[in-house]
Structures are given as C-alpha cells and as structure tokens.
Amino acid sequence: MLYLTMEHSTRMFMENTLALEMRRLLESNAQPQGFLQFPSTSLGSSPTYWQACDSRGNVLGSTDNLRGHVLPLSDTGLRSVQEGQAVYEVTRVNNVPMLVYSHPVTMSGGTLGILQVARSIAEQEQAVQTLQTSLVFGGVFTLLIAVGGGWLIAGVSLRPIDQMTRTAHMIGIERNFSRRVQHNGPQDEVGRLATTFNSMLFALETAYQQVAQALQAQRSFIADASHELRTPLTTLRGNLALLQREPPISTEDRTAVLGDIVDENERMIRLVNDLMTLARADYAPKVELETISLPRLFADIERQAKSLNPTCTFSVRNIPDMQVIASRDLLKQVLLILLDNAFKFTPEQGCVELCAQQRGDQVFINVRDTGIGIAEATLPHIFQRFYRANQARSGSGYGLGLAIAKALIEKQRGQIHAESEPGQGSTFTIILPASVASIPVTHQLPDNAQPAKVYSYAQS
Numbered sequence: 001m002l003y004l005t006m007e008h009s010t011r012m013f014m015e016n017t018l019a020l021e022m023r024r025l026l027e028s029n030a031q032p033q034g035f036l037q038f039p040s041t042s043l044g045s046s047p048t049y050w051q052a053c054d055s056r057g058n059v060l061g062s063t064d065n066l067r068g069h070v071l072p073l074s075d076t077g078l079r080s081v082q083e084g085q086a087v088y089e090v091t092r093v094n095n096v097p098m099l100v101y102s103h104p105v106t107m108s109g110g111t112l113g114i115l116q117v118a119r120s121i122a123e124q125e126q127a128v129q130t131l132q133t134s135l136v137f138g139g140v141f142t143l144l145i146a147v148g149g150g151w152l153i154a155g156v157s158l159r160p161i162d163q164m165t166r167t168a169h170m171i172g173i174e175r176n177f178s179r180r181v182q183h184n185g186p187q188d189e190v191g192r193l194a195t196t197f198n199s200m201l202f203a204l205e206t207a208y209q210q211v212a213q214a215l216q217a218q219r220s221f222i223a224d225a226s227h228e229l230r231t232p233l234t235t236l237r238g239n240l241a242l243l244q245r246e247p248p249i250s251t252e253d254r255t256a257v258l259g260d261i262v263d264e265n266e267r268m269i270r271l272v273n274d275l276m277t278l279a280r281a282d283y284a285p286k287v288e289l290e291t292i293s294l295p296r297l298f299a300d301i302e303r304q305a306k307s308l309n310p311t312c313t314f315s316v317r318n319i320p321d322m323q324v325i326a327s328r329d330l331l332k333q334v335l336l337i338l339l340d341n342a343f344k345f346t347p348e349q350g351c352v353e354l355c356a357q358q359r360g361d362q363v364f365i366n367v368r369d370t371g372i373g374i375a376e377a378t379l380p381h382i383f384q385r386f387y388r389a390n391q392a393r394s395g396s397g398y399g400l401g402l403a404i405a406k407a408l409i410e411k412q413r414g415q416i417h418a419e420s421e422p423g424q425g426s427t428f429t430i431i432l433p434a435s436v437a438s439i440p441v442t443h444q445l446p447d448n449a450q451p452a453k454v455y456s457y458a459q460s
Contacts, residue, residue: 002131002135003128003131003132003135006127006128006131007128010121010124010127010128011099011124014099014119014121014124015088015099015101017119018088018099018101018117018118018119019086019101021048021117022101022103022115022117025050025115025117026103026105026115047065047119047120048063048117048118048119049062049063049065049066049071049093049098049117049118049119050062050063050115050116050117050118051063051066051070051071051115051116051117051118052113052114052115052116053073053113053114053115053116054112054113054114055082055112055113055114056078057073057078057114060113066093069093069094070093071091071093071098071100071116071118072089072091072093072100073089073100073102073114073116074089074091077089077102078114081102081103081104081114082104082112084104085104086101086102086103086104087101087102088100088101088102089102090121093118096120096122097120097121097122097125098118098119098120098121099118099119099121100116100117100118101116101117101118102114102115102116103115103116103117157190158190160181160183160185160190160191160193160194161190161193163181163182163183163194164181164193164194164197167179167180167181167197171201177201177204177205177208178205179201180198180201181194181197181198181201183195229268229271232264232265232267232268232271233268235260235264236261236264236265239257239258239260239261239264240261242257243257243258271400274400274401274404275400277404277407277408287327287330287411287412288327289325289326289327289412289413290325290326290327290328291323291324291325292323292324292325292326292328292331293321293322293323294319294322294323294324294356294363294365295319295320295321295322297328297331297332297335298316298319298354298356299316300332301316301332301335301336301339301354302314302316302354304336305336305339305343305352305354308336308339308340308343311348311349312343312346312348312349312350312351312352313349313350313351313352314339314343314351314352314353314354315351315352315353315354316353316354316355317353317354317355317356319355319356319357322356322358322363322434323363323434324363324365324432324433324434325413325432325433325434325435325436326412326414326432327411327412330408330411330412331408331412331430331432333404333408334404334405334408334409334416334430335354335365335367335430337401337402337404337405338367338405338428339352339354339367340401341401341402341428342367342368342369342371342426342428343369345369345371345372345426346369346370346371346372346425347371347372350369350370350371350425351368351369351370352367352368352369352370353366353367353368353369354366354367355368358434360434361433361434361435362431362432362433362434363431363432363433363434364429364430364431365429365430365431365432366427366428366429366430367427367428367430368425368426368427369425369426369427370424370425371425371426372422372423373420373421373422373423373424373425373426374418374420374422374426375422376422379418379419379420382402382418383402383403383405383406383416383418384399384403385399385400385403386399386400386403387399387403409430409432412432413432413433414430414431414432414433415430415431416428416429416430416431417429
C-alpha cells in the first residue's frame with residue numbers, strides 16, 4: 001500500500017504540474033501563431049519540453065532543449081486528442097522516461113492542432129524504485145526478526161506446557177502421581193493451567209491411594225474370610241470321613257459327629273450371612289432415610305434384648321419423644337449387635353444400659369456396659385473386619401459384628417465410636433442427625449431424586 005500510494009502520488013503530482021504548465025502557456029498565447037513562441041523558462045529544477053503538431057500528429061515546432069528529438073504520440077492518444085480529449089502518456093525520449101501531456105488546441109485559421117508538454121520522470125521512477133527495494137529488503141528483514149522473536153517468545157511461553165507434557169509422560173511410565181509441574185511464572189492462562197494440572201495430579205494421587213488401600217483391604221478381607229472358612233470346612237471333612245469308615249463307628253460316636261457337623265454348618269451359615277451383610281453395606285445403593293421415634297424403637301429393642309442374656313441387668317433410660325433420621329431396620333440391627341456384644345462380655349449381675357440424648361442437630365445413642373472393657377492399644381482396631389482383640393473378648397465369633405455395625409451406621413450418614421477402660425466397662429456411641437437439615441450436604445439427595453431401595457439385613 002505504501003508503494004502504490006507513493007507511485008500514485010508521484011504520478012498525480014507530475015500530471016498536475018504539466019496541466020498547470022499547459023494552462024499558463026495557453027493563457028499567455030491567446031492567439032498562438034504556429035506555436036513558435038514557447039516559454040524559455042522551466043518549472044522547478046527539471047526542464048520542460050514543448051512541441052506543437054498538426055491534427056495528424058506532424059511536428060510543427062518544438063523547444064530547443066529537445067535537441068532534435070520528437071515527443072511521441074501513440075495512435076490511441078492521437079485519436080483521443082482528435083476527439084477533443086487531453087491525454088497523458090509515459091514514453092521514452094533518448095532513453096529517458098518522460099510523461100507527455102497532449103492537449104488539443106485551435107490554431108490560426110481555425111484548424112485543429114496539438115500542443116504537447118513533457119517532463120522527465122527519471123527521478124520519480126528512481127525514488128519509487130528505491131522505495132520498492134527498501135520495502136522488499138526491509139519486509140524480509142522484519143519478517144525474519146518477527147519469526148525469530150515469535151519463536152523465542154512462543155518457546156518461553158509454552159515451556160510450562162512442555163514441562164506438563166513431559167511430566168504426564170513420566171507419570172504414565174512410572175505411575176508416580178506424586179510428581180508435580182514446577183511453574184514459577186505469573187498466574188496467566190499457562191499458570192492457571194499448571195495449577196489445575198497439579199490439582200488434578202493431587203486428586204489422581206488421592207484416588208490411586210484410596211484404590212490401593214481398598215484393594216489391600218479386599219485382599220486382607222478375602223484372606224481372613226478364607227482362613228475363617230478353612231477351620232469349619234476341615235472339621236466337616238474330618239467328620240464326614242469318620243462317618244464313611246468301615247467298619248462304621250458306634251452309635252454314640254455317630255451322634256456326636258453329626259452334632260459337630262450341625263454346629264460347624266451353623267457357624268459357616270453365620271459367617272456367610274455376616275459376609276453378605278458387609279458386602280451389601282459396601283456396594284448397595286443409598287438407603288432410604290426416614291424420621292424414627294426413638295421411644296418406640298427402644299421399646300421394641302427392650303423386649304428382644306431381655307432374651308439375649310437374662311443374667312445381666314438391662315435398662316433403658318427414659319427419654320422424651322426424641323426423633324432421629326435413619327433407617328429403622330438398620331438402626332435396630334446395629335443396636336442389637338452392640339447389645340449382644342455388651343451382654344457377651346459383661347459378667348453375671350452386671351449392667352447394660354441403652355440411652356440417648358440430643359445435642360443441637362445431632363442425636364447421641366449410647367450402649368453402656370460394666371463388662372471387662374477393651375485395652376487402650378486394641379480400641380482403635382475393634383471396628384476392623386475379622387479383628388479379635390484377645391481370647392477373653394473373641395469368644396466364638398468371627399470379629400465381624402462391630403465391622404457390620406460401623407458399615408450400617410455410615411450407610412445412614414452417621415458415626416460410631418467407642419470408649420472403654422479395662423475392668424470398668426465400655427460405651428459405644430452412635431451419632432445420627434436429628435433432622436433432614438442436619439444431614440451433611442454431600443449426602444443429601446436432590447428433591448426430584450427417586451428414593452433408593454431399602455436394604456433390610458437379617459441379624460446373624
């Protein structure tokens with residue numbers, strides 16, 4: 001655009017200059033005679049050349065500075081002048097570029113003639129050519145500078161992205177989610193991308209650790225379940241082998257062996273039921289919660305609990321009309337598990353108490369006993385599956401009762417914990433919401449959600 005503008009401006013300046021010169025000549029020679037009186041002066045520093053022709057283009061006269069040369073007029077230009085139109089033409093005279101302005105005039109006697117004025121445009125063409133050369137080389141140089149600068153700037157700007165690419169590649173190879181992208185630049189788009197990438201790596205690391213822990217817990221669970229099932233299965237196989245002996249065993253021994261088989265079968269049934277309860281608690285959908293009246297629930301539990309251990313004193317502390325948000329069947333099952341444990345490890349004439357109190361938006365349900373208690377080192381592990389503290393507390397169980405209780409309470413968006421002192425007894429506390437508003441936001445269902453299926457687990 002600069003080149004075209006410069007070329008057009010130069011051409012227009014020269015054309016205007018020649019038109020002005022032509023007008024001055026015509027005004028000074030109102031009745032020119034043969035066009036012999038040409039001006040002897042030049043406009044500016046460049047000489048002006050004049051020439052007069054007849055209507056056919058034959059030269060009638062010219063200025064001395066042409067030195068015998070003729071200002072040419074093309075056929076197209078001649079026809080235009082004959083039709084009364086002035087024309088501009090670029091031509092070369094003695095190998096010098098010229099701009100020739102041809103204008104029709106009326107000669108003496110009324111005949112038509114042509115008056116031509118010309119000036120050299122060599123300097124203008126040289127200036128335009130110099131500009132063109134400067135623009136070409138300057139443009140190439142500027143383009144190289146722009147490409148080099150852009151490459152450097154892009155390299156610096158995209159370096160964090162390259163680091164993220166290498167980090168992601170190394171994470172995929174090493175499976176090491178603890179790696180992070182190091183970015184010390186400003187918090188622009190790339191900085192925010194690096195921060196987001198590091199946050200994603202932290203979330204992946206946490207999820208990976210949780211999956212690893214879950215897999216390890218699953219392996220331990222399967223190993224413990226296999227170990228617990230091995231003993232009754234081995235006993236059953238041995239007793240069946242006794243029944244197949246020849247000669248057969250005595251009637252008394254046969255009766256004893258069948259009794260052992262029945263006992264071991266019942267133990268395996270209880271173990272399988274406990275495992276199914278835990279599996280359902282782990283993988284079942286969210287249970288449907290409802291508002292439960294604790295006095296009514298405690299009245300039902302009191303009737304059933306008296307048959308668990310008639311040698312202990314069992315009491316239910318009088319509570320007002322307190323309500324809790326939970327699943328009635330699951331909460332009842334948890335309380336019966338805790339009461340069964342309390343009766344099991346409380347000596348005769350001991351006391352077991354069931355009570356509840358409300359603090360703000362939470363309800364605390366306590367199961368207290370005056371039994372043998374739990375050692376301090378054992379207390380953090382009692383809710384683990386297949387964990388049995390010692391022979392005094394293990395009995396004939398599998399160590400799944402408290403694990404089931406914990407899983408069912410968490411399924412109801414609650415918490416459970418224990419306090420104990422050896423020789424003084426234990427207290428198990430269940431914490432549940434007293435209203436829908438007190439349920440943690442992450443556990444609330446949307447208003448238009450369908451209620452989840454209720455899973456009712458049979459007590460083992």
